[in-house]
Amino acid sequence: MTPVADRSHDVPAQAGRRCPLCQGDNRCMLARATGASVADCWCAGRRIAASTLAAVPLALRGRACLCARCANPP
Numbered sequence: 001m002t003p004v005a006d007r008s009h010d011v012p013a014q015a016g017r018r019c020p021l022c023q024g025d026n027r028c029m030l031a032r033a034t035g036a037s038v039a040d041c042w043c044a045g046r047r048i049a050a051s052t053l054a055a056v057p058l059a060l061r062g063r064a065c066l067c068a069r070c071a072n073p074p
């Protein structure tokens with residue numbers, strides 16, 4: 001067993017483009033285009049349920065955008 005360093009403060013560069021729940025492409029404009037504003041992202045007008053946000057790992061909250069599928073579960 002190799003000890004795993006605590007990386008909870010250090011989100012990998014790719015994290016911004018991947019949904020923290022399903023690891024799929026989140027299509028987040030902020031991660032995609034430099035200089036984009038959050039208003040350009042599809043998520044700008046969405047309300048995401050607190051229970052959905054609670055499922056996101058703490059280290060990724062506020063950093064990685066969810067994908068449309070995970071943000072609005074059926």
Ligand SMILES: [Zn+2]
Nearest residue numbers: 019022067070
């Ligand atoms: Zn997802």
